[in-house]
Amino acid sequence: MKTLGDVKVGESSTIVKLHGEGALRRHLMDLGLIKGTSFKVVKVAPLGDPVEINVRGYELSIRKEEAAVVEVQ
Amino acid sequence: MADSQIHVALAGNPNCGKTTLFNLITGANGYVGNWPGVTVEKKEAKLLSDKNVTITDLPGIYSLSPYSPEEQCSRDYLMSGEPDVVVQVVDATNLERNLYLALQVIETGLPVVVALNMADLVEKNGDKIDTDKLSKKLGCPVMMISALKNKGITELFEQVKKSAASKGQVPEHKFDSSIEDVLDHIENNLPASVPANKRRYYAVKLFERDADACKLINLTKEKAARVEQLVAQCEQDCDDDAESIITGERYGVIAHIIDECLTKAPAKMSTSEKIDRVVTNRILGLPIFVVIMFCVYYIAVSTLGGTVTDFTNDQLFGTDGWYVLGQGRDAYDAAVEAAGDAADSVDPAQYGPYVPGITTVVHDALVAGGTEDGGLVDSLVCDGIVGGLGAIFGFVPQMFLLFVMLSFLEDCGYMARVAFIMDRVFRRFGLSGKSFIPMLVSSGCGVPGVMATKTIENEKDRRMTVMTTTFIPCGAKLPIIALLMGSIIGDSSTTAAWISPLFYFLGVFAVIASGLMLKKTKLFAGRPTPFVMELPAYHFPAIRSWALHVWERCWAFIKKAGTVIFASTVVVWFLSNFGSYNGSFGFLPAMDGIPEEFMDYSVLAMLGNLVAWIFAPLGFSTWQATALTVSGLVAKENVVATAGSLLSVADAAETDPSLWTAFAGMFPTMGACVAFGAFNLLCAPCFAAMGTIRNQMDSGKWTAIAIGYECAFAWVIGLFINQFYNLLVLGQFGIWTVVAIVLLVAMLFQIFRPMPKHAWTDEDETNTASAAVSA
Numbered sequence A: 001m002k003t004l005g006d007v008k009v010g011e012s013s014t015i016v017k018l019h020g021e022g023a024l025r026r027h028l029m030d031l032g033l034i035k036g037t038s039f040k041v042v043k044v045a046p047l048g049d050p051v052e053i054n055v056r057g058y059e060l061s062i063r064k065e066e067a068a069v070v071e072v073q
Numbered sequence B: 001m002a003d004s005q006i007h008v009a010l011a012g013n014p015n016c017g018k019t020t021l022f023n024l025i026t027g028a029n030g031y032v033g034n035w036p037g038v039t040v041e042k043k044e045a046k047l048l049s050d051k052n053v054t055i056t057d058l059p060g061i062y063s064l065s066p067y068s069p070e071e072q073c074s075r076d077y078l079m080s081g082e083p084d085v086v087v088q089v090v091d092a093t094n095l096e097r098n099l100y101l102a103l104q105v106i107e108t109g110l111p112v113v114v115a116l117n118m119a120d121l122v123e124k125n126g127d128k129i130d131t132d133k134l135s136k137k138l139g140c141p142v143m144m145i146s147a148l149k150n151k152g153i154t155e156l157f158e159q160v161k162k163s164a165a166s167k168g169q170v171p172e173h174k175f176d177s178s179i180e181d182v183l184d185h186i187e188n189n190l191p192a193s194v195p196a197n198k199r200r201y202y203a204v205k206l207f208e209r210d211a212d213a214c215k216l217i218n219l220t221k222e223k224a225a226r227v228e229q230l231v232a233q234c235e236q237d238c239d240d241d242a243e244s245i246i247t248g249e250r251y252g253v254i255a256h257i258i259d260e261c262l263t264k265a266p267a268k269m270s271t272s273e274k275i276d277r278v279v280t281n282r283i284l285g286l287p288i289f290v291v292i293m294f295c296v297y298y299i300a301v302s303t304l305g306g307t308v309t310d311f312t313n314d315q316l317f318g319t320d321g322w323y324v325l326g327q328g329r330d331a332y333d334a335a336v337e338a339a340g341d342a343a344d345s346v347d348p349a350q351y352g353p354y355v356p357g358i359t360t361v362v363h364d365a366l367v368a369g370g371t372e373d374g375g376l377v378d379s380l381v382c383d384g385i386v387g388g389l390g391a392i393f394g395f396v397p398q399m400f401l402l403f404v405m406l407s408f409l410e411d412c413g414y415m416a417r418v419a420f421i422m423d424r425v426f427r428r429f430g431l432s433g434k435s436f437i438p439m440l441v442s443s444g445c446g447v448p449g450v451m452a453t454k455t456i457e458n459e460k461d462r463r464m465t466v467m468t469t470t471f472i473p474c475g476a477k478l479p480i481i482a483l484l485m486g487s488i489i490g491d492s493s494t495t496a497a498w499i500s501p502l503f504y505f506l507g508v509f510a511v512i513a514s515g516l517m518l519k520k521t522k523l524f525a526g527r528p529t530p531f532v533m534e535l536p537a538y539h540f541p542a543i544r545s546w547a548l549h550v551w552e553r554c555w556a557f558i559k560k561a562g563t564v565i566f567a568s569t570v571v572v573w574f575l576s577n578f579g580s581y582n583g584s585f586g587f588l589p590a591m592d593g594i595p596e597e598f599m600d601y602s603v604l605a606m607l608g609n610l611v612a613w614i615f616a617p618l619g620f621s622t623w624q625a626t627a628l629t630v631s632g633l634v635a636k637e638n639v640v641a642t643a644g645s646l647l648s649v650a651d652a653a654e655t656d657p658s659l660w661t662a663f664a665g666m667f668p669t670m671g672a673c674v675a676f677g678a679f680n681l682l683c684a685p686c687f688a689a690m691g692t693i694r695n696q697m698d699s700g701k702w703t704a705i706a707i708g709y710e711c712a713f714a715w716v717i718g719l720f721i722n723q724f725y726n727l728l729v730l731g732q733f734g735i736w737t738v739v740a741i742v743l744l745v746a747m748l749f750q751i752f753r754p755m756p757k758h759a760w761t762d763e764d765e766t767n768t769a770s771a772a773v774s775a
Helices: A022-030 B018-026 B069-079 B092-107 B119-125 B131-138 B153-164 B177-189 B196-207 B211-217 B221-238 B242-261 B271-279 B285-302 B304-316 B329-345 B358-368 B376-393 B395-411 B414-427 B433-442 B446-455 B459-469 B475-489 B496-519 B543-577 B603-618 B623-634 B638-646 B657-664 B670-682 B687-697 B700-728 B735-752 B763-774
Strands: A012-018 A038-044 A051-055 A058-062 A070-072 B006-012 B031-034 B041-047 B050-057 B085-091 B112-117 B142-144 B532-535 B578-581 B584-587
Touching: A012 A022, A022 B242, A022 B532, A058 B414, B006 B018, B006 B069, B006 B092, B006 B153, B018 B041, B018 B050, B018 B112, B018 B153, B018 B543, B050 B153, B085 B092, B085 B153, B092 B112, B092 B119, B092 B131, B092 B196, B092 B242, B112 B119, B112 B131, B112 B153, B131 B142, B131 B242, B142 B153, B177 B196, B177 B221, B177 B242, B196 B211, B196 B221, B196 B242, B221 B242, B271 B285, B271 B414, B285 B395, B285 B414, B304 B376, B304 B395, B358 B376, B376 B543, B395 B414, B395 B433, B395 B475, B395 B543, B414 B433, B414 B532, B433 B446, B433 B459, B446 B459, B446 B543, B446 B687, B459 B496, B459 B687, B459 B700, B475 B496, B475 B638, B475 B657, B475 B670, B496 B670, B496 B700, B496 B735, B543 B578, B543 B603, B543 B623, B543 B638, B543 B687, B578 B603, B603 B623, B603 B670, B603 B700, B623 B638, B623 B670, B638 B657, B670 B700, B687 B700, B700 B735
Parallel strands: B006 B050, B006 B085, B085 B112, B112 B142
Antiparallel strands: A012 A038, A012 A070, A038 A051, A051 A058, A058 B532, B031 B041, B041 B050, B578 B584
């Protein structure tokens, strides 16, 4: 399974499915990370984590650990 | 509803300009309180242009889900029946995500007015929004405004008053027909007591299996089963869970609305992206951050702020006095030098427009009014009150400058990037990058630092940040560090420069070690908090909000200083000036035959002796050292001044070599001296900060845990320093050496052992597990 954390900086992809559960999953959905949403990984923080993605016209910071629940194409 | 009174709720995403709007329309004179039971801030104020309109500023949220306290408070308030109308503030430059909350608010059935904020930026970007069409699609009025530029606000509130008189709307937007069918069925199963305009809201909530809403509606067993069956069928058909289906439908509706109402100019790289290319750059990000922080502290503490603070301390409040615009200062200094030993007889007023210091003025006025020179009243007022207040207000200029810069960095969006850059570091000990901001603020003053923790959503993270943030040396601890340096090394200028940062590292070490240790205790066990954060676009902050931010922080300090610290300064003065000598109790300096060191007979000395045994293992058991620690608990600003008066060094400053010698004389060894410093820098902060901790924790138990932990940690570190100094340098070994070694091993074990298993089972998981079992 390829996840959001595996997408390289500068690449775009589309969300296939949101795994995980509870508050984190709902929060990611509320922020617009749902099935079929395309996004671009803009950059990675100086210490290697978290990453910054551009989704639905805004910038979102997400740790690689949490990005692992987002399955992408 | 009384025809004149209108309650307006302000709702919106974080960073949509809601607070700017609130400050603008209410004149920022809001009443700030907490929502009952949680530490989410609630702001309420009257509209400036119409006192019959009360505005409630809801916390910035992304959704009305039941998962975070902010979201829960917001929806509880919206459904409470109090608000007559909701102003939904929408960042027009990011319609897509902002409309997601707007749709949910519209579904509550309350009258809604959508305020498209940042209209000026939309225009600047060349985008066009068709507000009439948007209004039709959403089924509620839509107004273009700019809170920053004060545009469209009057029109907005005319509309708000009109809408408040209406009954509210049934939402216009429709989901996919298969979902709508299910929602219709659920609506039909709702009890008749649910009013027409709220039926859709509850139907959607029941579809989502929202626990709070289910409890509130309390369907009969039969109906609940019917609804569950409908939802389960729908989930099977869509091959997705109910929450995902609804979220997907909402974003689907939004995509459709945006297609019709928004014409976007061809995309070009925004200013924000250009700035971020540099400041959060993989290679340059960290160095730039270090440089920015260095500049902030260099300006606030070392150069500008330091000068102003010295002026306030020595000249404005002290006995030095000052020259208007410095005229005559050089001539006076030359005259003092020429006079040599007779310097006291040089009259400063001869050399320019001289203004005497407040202490001098008050002292002269008292003596002229018939008060005894050096007597009870003179001493209380000049040494106790004016001296105490001066020491505290001296920090205001430094703090003001620090907060001007930190608040700017926060309001313009840079601090969110700092959290992004630093998150990796803080995650290692279970915190997130968000904990870094309170710690930065704490380096100025712990009071606003502890207050800054309120932006941390997760309760455990917030508590741990509150507990550890005051380990960072605040401005008031710097003179203690300087005094220690002088005492240990004797001469500050050359060698001491590298030691003072050591105490900063000690503070940072205390934060890290505490984080690692506490995270493994039952109190803080749990999964690391997710760090999913929006990085808002950079913008120049609204001057009004920025100023308000600075003011709130400085005011928090001044208020505490004027009340708690002031009162305690007076108490300390009484304790150290009153006592019994030769069998009679009274004002010591006025007693017959009292020796110069009258404080040896004071109440403070008696109290100091009572608790001195606690500090014996740390090497300092004289009552003076204990009394200094006590005065440090009141306010760290007091320590140097108290040291001066306890050791009978007049006009003591931390840079005075005679104070260094006297201070060093209090301790048997250098190890004890350093242990004293470490204990005072790490133990519970001042009264004011403790009061703020009490407010933030909102629990007596947690306040006690926080302060108890800080003191215990400080004591242990002090013990290490003294005992290991004795062992390694002096070759002494005793029972306390054994205790120190045992504690050190225990501490290292707690820091380095792997995360225990139980730590990962947090409440959420336990709940889901038990739910699964019962199902």
